[in-house]
Amino acid sequence: MNTYQYLNSRVIFERAAKVIPAGIYGHLGPAEGCFIPVEAYPFYAQRAQGAYFWDADGNRFIDYMCAYGPIVLGYNHPAVEAAARAQQEQMNCGVLPGEIMVQLAEKLVSLVDSADWAFFAKNGGDVTNLAVMTARAHTRRNKIIKFAGGYHGVSQWMQFIGNAGIIEEDVSSVITLPFNDAQAVEQAFKRYPGEIAAIIATPYHHPAMADNALPEPGFWPAVRGLCDREGALLIIDDVRAGFRLSLHGSDAYYGFKADLICFCKALGNGYNLSALCGRDAYKEAVSSVFYTGSYWLSAMPMAAALATLTELERIDGPGLMTRQGTKLTQGLAQAAQQHGYHLKITGEPSMWYMRLTDDDTGVLHQQWVSECVRRGVFFTNHHNLFINTAITDEDIAYTLEVAHDAFRALRGAGQKGSI
Amino acid sequence: MNTYQYLNSRVIFERAAKVIPAGIYGHLGPAEGCFIPVEAYPFYAQRAQGAYFWDADGNRFIDYMCAYGPIVLGYNHPAVEAAARAQQEQMNCGVLPGEIMVQLAEKLVSLVDSADWAFFAKNGGDVTNLAVMTARAHTRRNKIIKFAGGYHGVSQWMQFIGNAGIIEEDVSSVITLPFNDAQAVEQAFKRYPGEIAAIIATPYHHPAMADNALPEPGFWPAVRGLCDREGALLIIDDVRAGFRLSLHGSDAYYGFKADLICFCKALGNGYNLSALCGRDAYKEAVSSVFYTGSYWLSAMPMAAALATLTELERIDGPGLMTRQGTKLTQGLAQAAQQHGYHLKITGEPSMWYMRLTDDDTGVLHQQWVSECVRRGVFFTNHHNLFINTAITDEDIAYTLEVAHDAFRALRGAGQKGSI
Numbered sequence: 081m082n083t084y085q086y087l088n089s090r091v092i093f094e095r096a097a098k099v100i101p102a103g104i105y106g107h108l109g110p111a112e113g114c115f116i117p118v119e120a121y122p123f124y125a126q127r128a129q130g131a132y133f134w135d136a137d138g139n140r141f142i143d144y145m146c147a148y149g150p151i152v153l154g155y156n157h158p159a160v161e162a163a164a165r166a167q168q169e170q171m172n173c174g175v176l177p178g179e180i181m182v183q184l185a186e187k188l189v190s191l192v193d194s195a196d197w198a199f200f201a202k203n204g205g206d207v208t209n210l211a212v213m214t215a216r217a218h219t220r221r222n223k224i225i226k227f228a229g230g231y232h233g234v235s236q237w238m239q240f241i242g243n244a245g246i247i248e249e250d251v252s253s254v255i256t257l258p259f260n261d262a263q264a265v266e267q268a269f270k271r272y273p274g275e276i277a278a279i280i281a282t283p284y285h286h287p288a289m290a291d292n293a294l295p296e297p298g299f300w301p302a303v304r305g306l307c308d309r310e311g312a313l314l315i316i317d318d319v320r321a322g323f324r325l326s327l328h329g330s331d332a333y334y335g336f337k338a339d340l341i342c343f344c345k346a347l348g349n350g351y352n353l354s355a356l357c358g359r360d361a362y363k364e365a366v367s368s369v370f371y372t373g374s375y376w377l378s379a380m381p382m383a384a385a386l387a388t389l390t391e392l393e394r395i396d397g398p399g400l401m402t403r404q405g406t407k408l409t410q411g412l413a414q415a416a417q418q419h420g421y422h423l424k425i426t427g428e429p430s431m432w433y434m435r436l437t438d439d440d441t442g443v444l445h446q447q448w449v450s451e452c453v454r455r456g457v458f459f460t461n462h463h464n465l466f467i468n469t470a471i472t473d474e475d476i477a478y479t480l481e482v483a484h485d486a487f488r489a490l491r492g493a494g495q496k497g498s499i
Numbered sequence: 500m501n502t503y504q505y506l507n508s509r510v511i512f513e514r515a516a517k518v519i520p521a522g523i524y525g526h527l528g529p530a531e532g533c534f535i536p537v538e539a540y541p542f543y544a545q546r547a548q549g550a551y552f553w554d555a556d557g558n559r560f561i562d563y564m565c566a567y568g569p570i571v572l573g574y575n576h577p578a579v580e581a582a583a584r585a586q587q588e589q590m591n592c593g594v595l596p597g598e599i600m601v602q603l604a605e606k607l608v609s610l611v612d613s614a615d616w617a618f619f620a621k622n623g624g625d626v627t628n629l630a631v632m633t634a635r636a637h638t639r640r641n642k643i644i645k646f647a648g649g650y651h652g653v654s655q656w657m658q659f660i661g662n663a664g665i666i667e668e669d670v671s672s673v674i675t676l677p678f679n680d681a682q683a684v685e686q687a688f689k690r691y692p693g694e695i696a697a698i699i700a701t702p703y704h705h706p707a708m709a710d711n712a713l714p715e716p717g718f719w720p721a722v723r724g725l726c727d728r729e730g731a732l733l734i735i736d737d738v739r740a741g742f743r744l745s746l747h748g749s750d751a752y753y754g755f756k757a758d759l760i761c762f763c764k765a766l767g768n769g770y771n772l773s774a775l776c777g778r779d780a781y782k783e784a785v786s787s788v789f790y791t792g793s794y795w796l797s798a799m800p801m802a803a804a805l806a807t808l809t810e811l812e813r814i815d816g817p818g819l820m821t822r823q824g825t826k827l828t829q830g831l832a833q834a835a836q837q838h839g840y841h842l843k844i845t846g847e848p849s850m851w852y853m854r855l856t857d858d859d860t861g862v863l864h865q866q867w868v869s870e871c872v873r874r875g876v877f878f879t880n881h882h883n884l885f886i887n888t889a890i891t892d893e894d895i896a897y898t899l900e901v902a903h904d905a906f907r908a909l910r911g912a913g914q915k916g917s918i
Contacts, residue, residue: 092598092601095601095605096600096601096604098616099601099604099605099607099608099615099616099617100600100601100604100616100617100618101616101618101782101783101785101786102786104596104600104796105618105786105790105791106790106791106792106795106796107791108594108595108596108791108795108796111786122595123595123596124595124596124597124598125590125593125594125595125596125597126589126590126597126598127589127590128589128590128593128594133590133593133594133595135595136598141594143594145594146594147592147593147594147793148594148793149793150592150793150794151592155590155593156588161587165584168580169575170545170546170547171544171545171546171547171552171574172769172770173566173569173570173769173770173771174544174547174552174566174574175527175544175547175552175560175562175564175565175566175567175877176527176541176542176543176544176552176554177523177527177542177543177544178543178544178545179511179543179545179555181515181519181523182511182514182515182518182519185515185518185519186514186518188518189518196518197517197518197519197520198518198519199519199520199524202621202622202771202794203621203622203625203792203793203794204792204793205792206622209654209655212664213655213663213664213665214664215664216663216664216665216666217663217664222666222668233792234789234790234791234792235628235654235655236628236632236654236655236656237655239789243788243789244632244635244636244784244787244788244789245631245632245633245634245635245636245787245788246632246635247635247641247672249641249668249669249671249672250668252668253666253668319793344793345793350591350592350794350797351591351592352592352621352771352794352797352800363520364520365663365664366520367520367521367524367530368663368664369662369663369664370653370658370662370663371524371525371653372524372525372526372527372653373525373622373623373624373652373653374566374567374568374569374622374623374738374763374764375569375621375622375769375771376525377523377525377527378769378771381771458594
């Protein structure tokens with residue numbers, strides 16, 4: 081197989097470095113640990129369609145990052161684009177909201193088990209932040225429990241002392257505990273009686289740079305019970321997993337019920353929208369928080385989201401993504417085995433995490449991933465990957481071909497497996 | 500003149516109240532003080548074009564709120580829509596940014612005096628927050644000075660103790676001073692030597708519910724000098740005023756230079772984008788802050804923004820809006836006078852604030868504004884208003900007709916002026 085070159089990407093990056101901090105910042109930037117080794121990766125894309133994108137040099141990739149989650153039906157899905165365009169022609173960002181806001185809220189309330197209402201914003205972090213403020217407003221308590229490695233956006237309270245620009249006061253009311261440890265949660269409630277406003281958590285544990293973990297049996301029932309007993313809110317951050325496991329909310333998927341649940345990413349198939357949903361008991365508290373933004377009631381992303389949810393329901397998107405993800409990850413693990421390596425798959429198949437366990441440094445895994453990328457299969461390192469519903473059996477077959485070829489390249493370069 | 504009725508708006512609102520906190524939340528909601536008396540206002544819009552929008556009952560309004568600022572070229576401007584649509588067909592939210600991000604950063608750097616670089620996000624509050632974190636990262640100090648009544652978004656540190664969901668630690672490092680008082684700034688630096696990371700301020704003072712105030716001569720030079728002497732950053736929050744006073748930044752318009760400057764609103768003519776720009780000395784600090792979001796590098800709003808800035812430059816948008824705003828506000832003040840009232844105009848003509856001073860309660864002003872709204876001129880109370888470049892002389896003439904008719908209605912209802 082030919083491997084790709086990234087000439088235009090580098091030329092554009094040189095221009096970018098002059099006028100943009102770090103050239104490309106944030107989670108899409110080459111400075112991010114996900115793009116290691118950086119020389120294996122393109123930096124700019126020019127086009128995207130269905131399961132694919134084309135970089136600035138015209139190289140085609142099957143995209144298993146799905147724009148880090150938002151693309152759930154494939155790029156430029158016709159039903160979503162038609163709905164977005166029709167709404168844009170009428171009105172997008174206006175001086176008043178459109179009726180579409182009500183229709184979308186009605187849809188979420190009908191779909192999502194723990195949603196009696198919906199509040200729309202823009203970033204996933206807007207709604208995780210609002211959830212915490214709502215819990216503080218409702219309980220008149222200050223402290224928040226989160227789980228180590230859990231990511232809930234970039235607001236100050238979600239960050240750490242030592243991160244640039246973070247001060248002690250930002251995080252002094254946040255308690256960090258290990259995921260899947262209900263005893264630790266119980267002890268925290270004992271240590272801070274009447275002080276804990278909420279627990280915020282992803283429905284399963286999908287940190288970067290570590291094997292992902294499903295909730296152990298009994299963990300969520302125990303946490304739900306503790307929150308009820310202690311009068312604290314259970315906030316589920318479903319920004320990443322939402323609508324990839326179930327259209328009823330990932331809490332429903334794991335058999336429990338959140339008080340507040342945060343959506344973003346898959347909600348609008350790439351259109352800029354997030355939503356906080358929750359139970360009636362907290363509707364007054366969320367209304368009492370002063371929280372607004374210039375574009376939050378814009379109509380176009382809402383039309384896109386209504387079309388996205390409707391299509392996901394029509395085709396059973398979560399079921400389809402789970403089946404395709406299972407096929408793909410089983411195939412990848414088998415390919416590894418055939419070449420004498422061990423690829424460990426964790427998390428849910430529709431947004432799996434994987435890691436070659438044959439060395440302790442992670443370098444071997446980076447090398448294999450980079451060989452895949454250079455052959456047109458876009459994986460990143462150290463982050464869960466994503467399926468979308470446009471990925472076909474042919475795409476999976478091609479991905480497995482690439483995976484085999486990448487393992488051969490690894491072996492050819494003298495990299496030993498441990499099997 | 501006939502006055503409007505809002506039947507469909509009310510029917511939709513009843514549905515909304517069931518599934519959306521407060522029915523409509525945030526700055527577009529009827530619960531907001533801007534929409535008083537609420538019975539005078541429509542709640543939902545169905546269409547917008549140029550200078551106008553049509554509510555859910557088909558009533559047409561000349562929109563002097565411009566979606567609370569973002570609409571600077573009028574709704575559905577052809578050049579902006581063509582650029583946005585062309586980009587969307589190629590790629591919007593992707594796994595990598597598009598070259599358009601670099602082109603837009605280059606454009607901002609060439610236009611804005613204090614911009615050596617640009618960092619893009621979604622909310623205005625994303626970039627005011629990033630500016631503060633950048634100042635803290637650069638100076639390794641904690642305290643921030645802001646001015647009473649200044650609005651910088653809804654992040655916790657920008658809010659107040661007593662606001663729902665806000666805790667003491669959120670605001671304990673924020674010092675609030677009166678605008679236009681350089682002595683107070685000097686005293687704060689004396690009181691907290693080596694502790695103040697930054698001053699954040701709008702370029703002129705445009706609080707809600709109060710007369711707006713231009714910077715007094717000497718205020719900005721004094722503040723700039725103090726920041727330089729004390730090693731603190733001067734952050735200009737140009738989210739609301741940006742590109743309505745000058746394309747070079749509102750700091751340039753008032754003859755000083757910011758260290759960091761925040762844009763949003765007018766940047767994309769309604770497409771969802773914000774930008775932090777700043778000087779080279781802070782490029783490393785901003786790069787060091789962990790700050791990212793799912794949609795931040797999306798290409799469509801960037802294409803819209805490049806088209807918006809290009810068009811504003813081509814037609815001298817700020818000059819045009821200033822001329823139209825001057826004509827309109829002079830006409831409104833004269834109309835008031837002819838009917839025996841006094842309408843006080845403050846702030847800049849392209850985003851003026853106005854208030855009938857004939858009573859102390861503000862009720863008379865609310866009544867007059869509501870008579871205007873019922874006749875198709877969309878003003879709000881207690882907030883500055885906005886001009887966009889689609890507002891024609893005919894629109895202004897029609898607005899003045901409505902204003903006269905509204906004053907006649909006030910007089911007919913027995914409301915006395917003080918002149």
